[in-house]
Amino acid sequence: MSLLHESVILTALRQTFKKHIIEFENIEPSYKPGLADAYYSTEKGVDGWIELKRIMASAYNNGTIEIPYRPGQYAWLKRHADRGCNVFLFVIICNGPYKGTVFVFDKANIRLEYSKLDFVNRATIKYDYFEPPTSLLLDILNNTA
DSSP states (O other): OOOOOHHHHHHHHHHHTTTTEEEEEEOOTTTSTTOOSEEEEETTSOEEEEEEEEEOGGGEETTEEEOOOOTTHHHHHHHHHHTTOEEEEEEEEOSSTTTTEEEEEOGGGOOSEEEHHHHHHHOSEEEETTSOOOHHHHHHHTTOO
16 A cells, blocks of 8 residues: 555645645545535635545556545536536546546546546646645636646
């Protein structure tokens, strides 16, 4: 089992952007089925939702990458994206050639599954799990990138 944990992503975002993100809350999964993992609000008055997923090499199936959503999660994300909410999918790669890479997808690019090429090309930003997120990620969360 991999040591790459979703909670580390949230902690890194909270610590790196503490001067810019006014509110950042982990959401209890039992609160409402399908609800995203975290809510954020920035100093620029932008708020949104973040769903975090980890995938292993076993997620690669016949040339596609399947995102391991729990029941109701994908529908919740799409419904909120369609309403114009800021919704992001963060996918941590736990093994293979992209091990330790976090792929971030904006609301226009959230899917149930991706081809390997689409997975790499549709990501809004990619960054190293072991490094602090860059200011470009904050710009993306603020819709200013």
